[in-house]
Amino acid sequence: MIVGVDHIGLATTDPLRVGEFLGALGLSRIDGGTADDYGVACEFWRGPDRSIGTDIEIVSPARDGSAIDSRLTGQGAGLYHIAFVVDDVRAELRRLRGLGLSPVDAEPCRGARPGMKVAFMYVPRPASFLVELVEYGPAKRENSV
Known part of the structure; x- marks a missing residue:
């Protein structure tokens, strides 16, 4: 079941x-890491009241052949x-x-x-956008670095 919005990826x-x-x-940047399976570096940012709100994730290539290379080449940043x-x-x-x-x-x-x-899925037309499904184990999303 979908519980809520975790973040918006840029x-x-x-x-x-x-x-x-x-x-x-x-x-403010609250945390970050590398999703090695995708070859991307991720930074998570949140507003001043860190106890509420949806994070903004900055996603950038961490290596050649990363999962977002073709997206950046074809559509650019955004x-x-x-x-x-x-x-x-699952x-x-x-x-x-x-x-x-x-x-x-x-x-x-x-x-x-x-x-x-995580797992990614495409929503078909007419919406045509990428959805990430996120499940947290015992280590929940943190409110600060």
């Missing part, structure tokens, strides 16, 4: 500049995905596949945060 080749922009908007917290990522993959979403990942992968499992 794809870029220049995470420093995007971070400066988010800082100017009053957000809004990348919407991530939803789910209580069971069950949601099955349920949403049955509703016509196209899976990018056949099985969940390790995310950038401790205890985070």
Whole structure:
């Protein structure tokens, strides 16, 4: 079951500049990591009241051949995905596949945060956007670095 919105992902080749922009908007970097299965570096940013709100994730290539290389080459930087917290990522993959979403990942992968499992799916036309399903294990999403 979808529990809520976890974060909005922004794809870029220049995470420093995007971070400066988010800082100017009053957000602060709260954590980050690398999603090795996808070859991407991730930074998570949140507003001044860290106990509420949806995070903004800066996603950038961590190596050649990263999962976002073709996206950045074809469409450039910008809004990348919407991530939803789910209580069971495998069950949601099955349920949403049955509703016509196209899976990018056949099985969940390790995310950038401790205890985070993720899987990506495309929502078909007319919406045409990327969804990330996020399940946290015992290590929940943190409110600060």
